[in-house]
Amino acid sequence: MRYFYYPGCSMSSSALEYDVSTKAVLGELGAEVVEVEDWTCCGASTAETVSFLLSLVLPARNLALAERMDGDGDFLVGCSACYTNHCKVGEHVKRDPRLLDKINAALSIEHLTYTGKVRVRHLLDVLANDFGPEAIAVRVKRSLSALSVAPYYGCQIVRPYGLCDDSEYPTTMDEVLAATGAEVFPYAMKVKCCGGVLMTTKKDVALRLVGGLLQAAKGADCIVTVCPLCQMNLEAYQGDVSRYMGEDLHIPVLYLPQLLGLAFDLPREKLKLERNMASPRPVLDKLA
Structure with missing residues (x-):
């Protein structure tokens, strides 16, 4: 392809x-x-x-x-x-x-x-529909069965134009994650907005939105995203969000292909996990 x-x-x-x-x-x-x-x-x-x-x-x-x-x-x-x-x-x-x-x-x-x-x-559409869970599963060299993963779609890939999926409760990423052996965390906030650029204009609003997303992921080992802005909001402001919400809401946040790369056992230089602002160490320790 x-x-x-x-x-x-x-x-x-x-x-x-x-x-x-x-x-x-x-x-x-x-x-x-x-x-x-x-x-x-x-x-x-x-x-x-x-x-x-x-x-x-x-x-x-x-x-x-x-x-x-x-x-x-x-x-x-x-x-x-x-x-x-x-x-x-x-x-x-x-x-x-x-x-x-x-x-x-x-x-x-x-x-x-x-x-x-x-x-x-x-990318999510391509991974889920051109290749699919079956093609992903056969390339898994390291099962992610030790992980509980919260899939965060964000709001822009499911609407207004969207994937061929339910706009309120999509499952394409869930199926891709399940193919790696990971437990898909029941994440009710998977399509709620992270606030986007509000973090630079209406920070209190954005902190509240991101706080809700991180609170809903408590119990998961990590959150997985498919958008740079969502990733930025979810991982870069965890200290600010924790102080704003009055509780510790730190959690690793990875891009979907980074997590797939771990399952495929790709070289670390191909995943660049050292660039993630929320440390992926808890995830790596669970997979060790």
Whole structure:
């Protein structure tokens, strides 16, 4: 299987461990991952505050670059915000076909054309549906049966465009985790918002939201995420959250491909666990 890979800004910098472990796990599964050449920022959550058209042109540019690459393949994204931004281009063009001419007029300065022929996929979708629990299970070299893992989907991969899964109680990540032998922790907060960028604008609100997520995971050995911003909020502020909530809420937080990499017994340099801000040591000790 071949994928045109868009790492995005976070996965090529602050969330490099997500990027490296993603490519390592997909390689182990036999996928061909080709990075989109000359990709740029998709606009994150801020472009639309400047211009609605800009918020479509920025991700459309990346899709147009993928469309002109050799061969067939889906457009693979690991960041949930980037996934949403790239999905929305096609969704808005379907609702208002006149947008396509406006987008391509902007892209014409680089001699690019967006047609919509490349399908946007999230990493979790690819792992769960292109490979599936069976293909993952046969590659497990170290069972994770000692671990209880809370799957955190966040809010942007299940809505508004979403995976082929239930938007309120998805199970695709649960099934992937179960294939490693891990116990899937019954996590009722799996699609509740982490607050996103509110941590920099309305910190008390974000601390309360993250506090609820960490409280609900008490009893699990770790939380697993599939989004750099969710990962940042859940692990970087555990000290602040613990003080705000009045209880110790420290817990390891890993990216899904990092955990899969442990199950596949991949080299540690392919997982970059040393970059995680919430120490993964309790998880590693349980697997020792």
